Amino acid sequence: MLKLYGQYRSRAFRVAWLCKESNIPYEHHNVTINVEGATCKEPWYAALNPNQRVPTIDDDGLVMWESAAINLYLAEKYNSPLWPQDAAGKARMLQWAFYIANDVEPPMITLQRHRHMLPPEQRIAKLADEAEQQILPKMKVMEEYLAKNRFFSGKDWGMADFMVASVCYSMWFNKFPLLEKFPKFKSWLDASMNRPMAKEARKLRE
Numbered sequence: 001m002l003k004l005y006g007q008y009r010s011r012a013f014r015v016a017w018l019c020k021e022s023n024i025p026y027e028h029h030n031v032t033i034n035v036e037g038a039t040c041k042e043p044w045y046a047a048l049n050p051n052q053r054v055p056t057i058d059d060d061g062l063v064m065w066e067s068a069a070i071n072l073y074l075a076e077k078y079n080s081p082l083w084p085q086d087a088a089g090k091a092r093m094l095q096w097a098f099y100i101a102n103d104v105e106p107p108m109i110t111l112q113r114h115r116h117m118l119p120p121e122q123r124i125a126k127l128a129d130e131a132e133q134q135i136l137p138k139m140k141v142m143e144e145y146l147a148k149n150r151f152f153s154g155k156d157w158g159m160a161d162f163m164v165a166s167v168c169y170s171m172w173f174n175k176f177p178l179l180e181k182f183p184k185f186k187s188w189l190d191a192s193m194n195r196p197m198a199k200e201a202r203k204l205r206e
């Protein structure tokens, strides 16, 4: 059976959510991070994932890491209902998957850490301000797309939507004030996070 390594309050959540959406059974192995003696730094885990981060999967001997790559692999292999049916749908899925990982996630993480999450004495306001300036035009691109299209995948919520939501879920969990500037994106993200299988996955973090 598929094994998923990583605590649910981490990017392992993304993989758990994909498994729920796609009805893929898996065994969960908790791997701690960011604590003294974190499991992710232990030699047995480093042998699976030399980057020593989570998540990692072992799919009947195929070991891989990088959450976006894992989700694209699993969705295709297990015939996820989210998987696009034609080349145009795959193109759209890949475009949004790369965009969200390359252009949106890095400033999102910096902004989140330096404006909201780090203890106040560790926050660097300049880094937060720069990250905000970087992310604003990227969010605008998505807002404008959603003004013309109901979903990133086309007429139904599909893998392109999943790839965007599975990065931006942390904006939603952390009630990112920036979302208020992008009402179409915000309501799309609310709907994404309230899908029945997203709710099931959210329970795992409680």
Ligand SMILES: N[C@@H](CCC(=O)N[C@@H](CS)C(=O)NCC(=O)O)C(=O)O
Binding pocket: 009, 010, 011, 012, 033, 034, 040, 052, 053, 054, 055, 065, 066, 067, 068
């Ligand atoms: N690009 C990687 C990033 C993985 C990552 O940074 N995971 C974090 C948790 S969300 C982690 O393992 N942090 C622990 C550490 O860096 O020691 C992915 O998407 O899988």
